[in-house]
Each structure stands twice: as C-alpha cells, then as structure tokens.
Amino acid sequence: MRQEIGASSCLDVASFAEAYGMSELLEDANDFVLKNFWEVSTTTKFQDLPAEKLIDFLCCDGLCVPSELAVFRAVISWIEADPEERMGQAGLLMRGVRFPLMTFREFREVRAINLRMECFGNKEVELYGSALKEFGFSLPTQDLCRIRRPKDALLLVGGDQLTPDVGQRVPSREVWFANSLHSGTGLVKDIEWRKLCEMPDKPKFRHGVAAMEGKLYVFGGCYFYTKDDIMKSVYSYDPGQDSWKRLADMQEFRSNFSVVLHQERLYAIGGDKEINTNVDSVEMYNPEKDSWSFVHPLDQALSGYAVTVVDGGIFISGGFDCKYVCLVSMFLYHPERGTVYLADMAHDRAQHCMEALRGHLYVAGGVCNLRKFYTDQQACEVYDPVADSWTAFASLPVPHVSAASAVLEEKVYILGGYCQDDYSESGLVHRFDPSTQRWENMGKLPGPVTDIRACLLRLPQHFRDKCQII
Template sequence: MEFTRRYLPMEWEERWRREKERRKRVIEEGGEGIEQDNRELRRIMAYNDSRMGLTSGRENKEGSEVRMSGASQDRTGEHMSDEAFGDEGHNIHTCCSKSYPKEVFAALKEFRDSSLLTDLTLTLENGNSFHVHSLILAAVSGFILERLKEKSGEQNAEQYDSNEDVGVDRWSVHLGTRVDHVGLRAVVEFAYTGVVLSLNKDIMAQIKAAAQVLVVPRLVELCSKKERTKEGDSAKKEERTISIPEQMKITLQSIEQLWADRVGCDVTLNVDGTFFHVHRVILAASSDYFRGMFTCGMKESRQTCVELPFLLAPEFEALLGCSYSGIVRLGWESVFEITCTALQLQFQPALSICLNFMQQQIQADSCLDVASFAEAYGMSDLLEEANDFVLRNFREVSATAKFQDLPAEKLLDFICCDGLYVPSELAVFRAVISWIEADPEERLPQAGLLMTGVRFPLMTFREFREVRAINLRMECFGDKEVELYGSALKEFGFSLPKSQDYCRVRRPKDVVVLVGGDQLNPDMGRRIPSRELWFANSLRSGTGLVKEIEWRRLGEIPDKPKFRHGVAVMEGMLYVVGGCYFYAKDDMMKSAYRYDPVKDSWKRLADMHELRSNFSVVVLEERLYAIGGDKEINANIDSVETYNPDTDSWSFVQPLDQALSGYAVAVLNEGIFISGGFNCKYVCLVSMFLYHPERGTTYLADMTNDRAQHCMEALQGHLYVAGGVCNLRKFYTDQQACEVYDPVADAWTAFASLPVPHVGAASVVLEEKFYVLGGYCQDDYSESGLVHRFNPSTQRWENMGKLSGAVTDIRACLLRLPQHLRQ
C-alpha cells in the first residue's frame, strides 16, 4: 500500500512545527525549562525503559548509553492493553500485529534467496556454501551466536562508526565434516521459516547432527519428537509441538535481544543527535525506505553511520522498536506523529498498527482530529471510519471543545447526512446553537444555512417549544438581523414528516441478521417454526422518539426449520448449527451449515457428535465451539465440541463442570464467558464462569440475579446481561433486571431494567449499542416482537421498532453483506 504525502491543515502544521522546536530545545538545553507535556513524554519513555530493564543500541550526543523498552517483554499476549502514566492519567496502549513475525520472515527469506544484505557464508567440506544473514542464524544457533558476538566485540574495539565506504562486512565460517549439505539446508530453512518441510526418517539423522553441531536446540527437539512419534510411543504422541507461528515469534524475540545487546549491529543512524545502532537487514525488511537505501546502491548502503536529520528521535525510536517486535506503544499524544513518520519511511507494519489504533480507540474527543488527519493524508478508509463515528455519536461529539472549531461547511455536511444518529432532532438544533454561540459575531451570518440541516418536522410540539424559547432573532452587524424562527415554524408546520427528505435513515456497514425462530401459539399443532433469514437493512428515525427498522428477507436455511439453535460468524461466513425443528422427543438436530454472503450459497458441513438445542456457538481463534445444551427433552449435557473449518470436522474438548442449557455466552479478551442458564434440575443459576477449551471452568463472581434464556454481549470491555426468566418458588417468571460485569474488578453492577420482558430473545452489539430482539413474556406467555437498544452513553433503553417474522427462540448475528442486497 502506498500513500502520497499531503500537507496538513494550517493548524496541524503549525502545532507540529512548534512541537519539533520544543523537542529540539530539550536536546540542546539538556532538558531545562521545558513545558509540562515534554516532561510527561520523557516520563512515559522512562517508565517503559525501567519496566524492560534492558539496554538497546541507542546513544545520546555524548555517547552515554540510553535505555529503551521492548527487548525482552513477554510477547505471548497479543492484546491491546492500557497503561496509565503520571498524575494526568495519559494512557499508552501496547498495540501489536499478530502477523508481523510471518511478514518479516517472508521478507528476510526473500532477501536470502536474492542474496540481498547477506553477510555470512557457511562452507562445507565438499565446497558447498550457503549465503545467509548472520543475525538470523545467530537467533537460532548458539554456535553462530558465539562467533557473531566475537566479531561484534572486535568491531566495537575498533570504534567502527565512521562514514568510510565499506559496504556490508562479509565473513565466513567453515563447518567441517560433521555437517553435510542436507543438514545445513534444514537449519537455514528452520531459521527463516520456523519449520523443516522435509523432516522425514530418511534424512532425520543428518538434520539432527547439523542441529547439534550448530547448537540449534529447538530443531534438535523437533527431531527428537519426530523420532518418538515414529517409534509409536502413544504417550509421547500427546506432546505439544510448538507451532510454526510460535517458532517464528521466538526467533524474532531472539533477534530483538541481539539488538538490545548490540550484537551484530552493522549501521548507526544519527537521528537529530541521537544515535541508534541497528541491523540493516531488519530495517530493510520492515521499511521500503530503508530497503531502497540499503539494497539499491545508494551511498548510504556503504556507510556505517547514516544521518537522518529530517526525523525526530522519539517517533523513529517507536518505529525501530516495531521493526524488531511488531509492537508499538501508542497514545493520542503521539499516534499522529508516529503515523506521519511511518508514512515518510514506509514502515508498513507500524503504519497498519497506527491506523488500527485510530480506528479501534477512536473517541468523541479524538474523532475530529482523526478525520482531519485522514483527509490531509488521503486515507479514505480511515476518513470514512472517523466521519461515521461522528455520525454515530453526534451528541457526544457536539459536546467536545473540538466540535466548536469545525468549519461551517463540515458541520453542515454532518447534520444534513441521513446517517446522523441522534435521540431526537432537538439534539441537532442544540448542537448548531452551541456552535454559533462559540463565536456569534463571525458565525451568525451562517446560521440560516446551518438551520436547513435541522429537520424540524421530526420534532414534537414539546421539542419545538424549545426552538421558540431560544432567541433566534439576533443582531449580527449593526442593523442587520438574522431571522430564523419564521422559516423554522413554516418548515415545522407544513412539511411532511414521513418524507424521505426529512427522516434519518441510517445504514450500518454490518447488518443484524435473524436466523430461524418460532412463533408462539397455544395450539401446539399450529406452530410453524421458521427457516427464514431476515436482515436489518436500515434504521429509520421518525418524529420524536419514533424508530423503525427496515427488514429484508435474506433467504432460507437449506434444512428443517430451526429454533433454539446456534449461530456464529467466522471469517465473514455465517454458521448455523443444531437446534430443534419441533417440540417432540426426537426433533433435535446436530446438523451444521455455512452460508457465504458473497456467493449467496449454502454448504452442508460435518454433523456435530451430539444432538444439541437451547445452546450457543461462539468463535475463538478461528474455531467454533458448541457448548452444552439439551440433548433431549429435560436432559441437558456438559460436553463441548469444536469445529475446525480446515478439516471440516468436530472434536470434543474439555467439558463443562456441570450440565448446562439456556445460558448466555460471549467472548471478551479472547476468553469465553458463560452466565446463568439451567442446571441439570432446570433451576436458574446466578453463576458466571470463564471457560477454556483445555483448562475447563474457572468460576467468577456470581450475578446479583438468577436467570436463564437471557442475553449477554461484550461491549466496551464489559459484559452486559439482560432479559430471561428467573426462579420464583416453583415457577418461572420474567427477569427484567439488567446488570453489567467488569472483568477487571470481577464485579457486577446494575443498569436500567428492560421496559418489557424478553425471554428467549436474540441479541447483538451494533455500533457500540446493545440490541435485544424479540422473545416472549413468561408471565402471560405472550410474544414480544419489539426490539430494544441500550446506549451506554445515556444509560437508557429505547424502542427501535418491531421484528419481521419469528419472534422467539431466534438467533442473531452481525454480517457484512454485498452492496447489491442493500440497494
């Protein structure tokens, strides 16, 4: 992906110019008399460094060693975490790319195949030789590591940091007779790919011998495990083998440690007076800029010290750390500058991490900055995401200080957009008034134009009274006046509120899809369970609080009707599993189907091992998990099975510690959380536990209220629980109380109760809001075809309209559909 550098708006350029000048003064003045924000920046960096406790290849002007974070941190976690620094509470997020080890080693292998930047020649007794990168071999081989350390020590003793033209310093190692061509090729292959594809019994001895001579313990262990498996030792077959991605991650960590120890560093970069000792090949593998510098014959490819006077050290240091780890520590104080530098130097992995951070961590007080940045640099996808965030959270955004600095034409674009979400049109009017009042002398002339974006016909009479109460007859310049109330009254009184020009019609990128379900009828023989799929194409906001959902039919399941089934989305595909097709003893299913929305086609998959209904399916690490449920009427089970899409097969994993059905499940922070449900005696539970496919069940704090047949969704780092039934003596009754779980505190807190019962309802999180769809009322056994949405920012439920089709024991999910289905 290539980006064209564009100029930022004047206020951005000016702010960043001042920041560069301040940071330059910090270096020149030794840190005396600087502003608080620069002190905070250094404190953040110092905190990171103290946590790592490692020395990297970075020096200040005087040549004294400076510490830098990132060398030995445990990389097993792939999450984005928050770390607060200082009294001001600035948040730094540790952001990583799971795919980075694979990407960087693919580039390194390409360099080796093309003999680019290779510095080590490994020769054999028969004259065969391999040209490799000493750094990569040293990361897996103790033998090469010791020789590289010796060579690095010699270079440091010679003060090898001049600008003389020397190019890549090549050296060689003769391996003697104990290593042959086959074995050495396998070692090199393992170093660059994390695997040996030709690891078979015919050449096992040669590979193992080479691995022992070169001291490659991980490859020796691979050979040993392979030998034990061949011997047929069934006990040893259960041994866990390190996966290829894990092997590459371990090798990358070793390379990062070599950088921290300044082993094999072959170039010094002078960035605004700060010297970084690095490896050419790693920079070239992660940055197109440095790849061109070091591989295309530029003069810098022959220098041992390269000056980069156009950069700032803090931003470059963050990118350099990412080159060795795939990790960047980001906050809103630094992300824009780091992204600019990543663009300038074409650090694609770091650039992707920065852009993902902006999208995932975008907030009301940062979205307008993100939009301005994206527009300035021509990043259309990021701009669309930022603008859409403003539309989805307009009321919160309009309350920020940055909203007051919006240009009038940009504000008009937002309020004229159909996709603008507001609780009522009064919020739009208030936002415009607040924007005008921020600078009335300059902005009053634009008030009339901006008011055309307010859809007055969507207001109620009570709301319109506030419009009249605000003095819209304001003096602008001398005897000139702006008359707005008259035109607003005319529009309010004579326009058609049902007109498409006035209603807000929002079309989310992902749609809510409803699958199957049932419709209640006292006469069991007249019940008709559903095979249909429906999707919410748009959300329509009418007069006042009136909401409506536009439902469209998507198709039918190529199976019997389903209710109390499992539904999940993985890799853009919809999976529909198990369930019931009626209420008799033998009406439960174990079938599984997959729907491809792009091809609009279904595929029959392998059946589950168990019959299951009244259960759920979740996705974790590209696997489906079908958990518990009813195996037959009044008989639930504890088994859990997982589906592997690569092999189209189901296999059992660790069971639950008790039989369970009618529970709710959600995935948060790569953990499967399960709340409530029916136990083997069909008593509603208060339990909450974390389930792991290998370790089983870990119980957490109990809910305040018992419940089953309820909903639970992950939202903003918490788990929201709503609806269902609860125990009342010997009877079930509706559970309308709602509560939210904080996984950090392991504690529950109540939030607004549901307006009506929702038993056996479906649920999703769409655009950071919790939807509960359909269900029934246990007390009078009546259907509830309503859709309610909870907004965490307002802490209120709102009625979004009604369902189309089946309303109870349904399942819902979010799916990205082709545009031709949405037209």
C-alpha cells in the first residue's frame, strides 16, 4: 500500500491505516499529505476531509507549501465545497493559517476572498478582522515558520573554494546535511545545515558519491590542483556506527566524474585521469567482494557530464568530449551492451546537473560553448524518456557551474557552483518545484560552494540531534 500512496489516494490510505492500527503506514500516508499538501488540496478526497483532520495538518510545522497563501486557498476551497455546513468552522480553521508569514500582496487576496464570503445563507462571517490583527501585530518569529524535517537527509560532501590565489585555496573534508527546511515570510526560505563528520585521508573535490544500503560511498576526485593530485581511493561511511572504512581502490584515477547505483552495483563512469585528459572507461564495484572490474566502455572519452538512473536505465547527458567541447548528446548506457543515442538536448552543456523526478529527467546549469571559450548555461530542459523529446522549463535565476544536485521530497535542488563569466562563487541553493514551475531560493551553503557532491541518506534521529547546528 505504501507504493500506492499518491495525491488522490493518500487520504484513503491514512484512513485505512488508522482504522486498522497500522501506525507505520499511517505515518507514511500523513507525511505524504504534509510534503504534497498543495497537490493533495486540489483533489476530490481533500474536500471530504473531516475538519479535525484538516486542522491537524494545518497546524503541523512540517506542512510543505509554496507560501502561506496556498494554505489559505486550501482552507477556502474546503469551506466552499459545503459552505452551509462548514462556514461555522471557518474561524477555527483559519487559526492554522500563519498570516504573519504572508506578504502584503498576498494578504490583499485574503481581504478580497473575505468580501466574497461575508454572507452565505444569511450567516454573516467576518474573518478579515481577526486575520488582519494577526497579520499586522504578530511578529514572524521562529515559532511561526513552517519547519520541515525530511526523513532522508540531503548530504553535501567535500568541495572547493574559488579564490584568485590557488595556493590559498583549501579543499574540504567536511560532510554536511540539511536537518530541516524553513519557510518564512512570503517566499523566504532557508535550510538548517549541520555538520555530520569529516572524511578521512585527504580533502576532495570533483569526486564521486553514492548511497547504498544506508551507507555513504566517496570515490576518487582531486585533493589539489596539479597533475598528480587526482585520486582513485574509495571510502564508505556508516552513520549508524559514525565510522569510515577504506575500500578497494578504483582501477583508474578519476576526477570530474560520477558514480551511479545500478542493480546493486556501483559504476564509476569516465572522468579525467589527469589534467585535461579524460577517459572512456567504466568500472563496476562489487560490494560483496570489495573489488572493481571494467565493463563496457563509453563510445568516447567523457568528463563533466551528468548521469542518473530511471526505470533501471543509466542516462548520460552532455559533458566534455576529448577536445573539451561541450556536448548536446543524451544517451542510454548499459554496462554490457554499451550506448544507445537518444534525442539531443536543445542546448550544449557540461559541468551541469541532471536529476530524475516523476519519470522525467531535469537538466539545469553548467557551461556551454562560446567560440574558443565557455559561458554560463542557465537554460533548463526536461527529458521525457517515453516520447524521447525535450521541453524547456524555467531558466535558473543565477548561474550554477560545477554545482551539486539532488531530488528531495519531489523537488530538484541545485546547490552551489560558480559563475563562469566572472568566476564568482554561487553559494546559493535553488529548488525547482514542478507543481509551481518555479525556482525557489533556499539560502546559502554552509561551506565550500563548487565541485561539491550531494546525495540522500537516512540518518539515525539521535545522531541528527547531536550534530553541530550551523
């Protein structure tokens, strides 16, 4: 039944789980409602929700919405489904709307809707006065934020800084995680970051990361900026034991590459084996034997690409070819059968991000070709594997070159990177919400901002609680 939880079914699953005392299923269903509240509020089932259940959702800190105005609109739609019966409960429900988190422009809609609702069946209703009092005289304190604590933690691993003096740069050994997501006034959002641990051995950037069976894996990368500073070492981190373990080295030195989990095996794909020399090799890690073996190579040497897995297929987009030209290619890679080319992207790009969400592949950021140089690529596009076609979506508000990315709770996160045109750091986090088709600013990163890597990992709650708050 967990697999069947969706916007139209989650409330039915929650009712079933509550009726039969299935606490874990009930928690999962209610959590789905909270993290997809706006989508759920547009369904027919939402209109039948009992008032006491609705107020429970509204008052929960973990309610995930684009803005507090979305909460108000959901309440109004619920009332208008049966105004004669529900108008008397409007005042109680409005207590779940955190009016101080609205902007003045959003609050004008509250007044307009209130004027429309002032009289239903000779029953006078006056919501605006109490809402105005709360909006105008309550301060948006920490307690008034919507604070979402995802079950999966978004991890940031390693990374680099941008300073004119290469000798003064200090690559990072740190691992951070997003403990909670905060929604404040209007569109103001940020992330509470906590430091998880530090990697053993040397710092890393342009490395590979993956999560498998509750552990974090870190591969290769660079620890400095000269020819011999590329690594092939591999480590795993067990959050339950708070400990690192050295694993078998990869067979190739690799940086500016990625690792993907495919059919219970990890694959290290292409990358640079030394400065300005990339490779076509792919190798597979067997965790049972702690060993690496080469599999079918790529059609050409490739680095700075983006890769993700959808429905068991490994999709690879863009990147640098052997002459370090940005590509438009998209292909499906198989470790035994090799490459099948798909429809080209509309824009060439490398050092970009690609993430799978709802059966589609979202591509954002990176650099593109500009005569003999590179420039920022802010155009974004989404790939439909069924139609083998690309469609544009909202461009990034700022450049994100060599950024990290992840999908957390049905939203695409682009983290850090830099601006190619002026080589300035882009230490911001932007989040794309497919339901609103817009990018949201989620605040700044806690440490190094470029050539970092990200993944999701379930962390023990007691361990999250003791980690240092930043």
